[in-house]
């Protein structure tokens with residue numbers, strides 16, 4: 001399905017919420033690198049981010065920048081960077097589909113605040 005609509009997506013720019021979620025995600029990677037050095041790797045980092053402590057911190061950071069962002073959308077934007085974690089993979093398919101649908105709409109600029 002994603003394959004079929006790819007040409008349309010290619011012309012679209014992610015909205016600010018998606019970009020900000022990505023930046024927050026990368027900042028946490030940077031923090032882990034400083035804190036844990038070489039022991040830090042993507043699978044390990046993502047496992048930590050999927051834990052309630054960091055997950056909530058990332059979600060609140062996003063909601064601080066976008067106060068009108070719904071809880072569901074904020075969670076989806078954090079989860080979309082953590083799809084390789086067991087915690088994500090263990091979710092019911094319907095929930096994963098909902099998360100991916102919400103995040104994709106921000107990714108292609110259909111939901112959220114346009115970058116100008």
Ligand SMILES: [Zn+2]
Pocket residue numbers: 025029042045046081
């Ligand atoms: Zn990452």
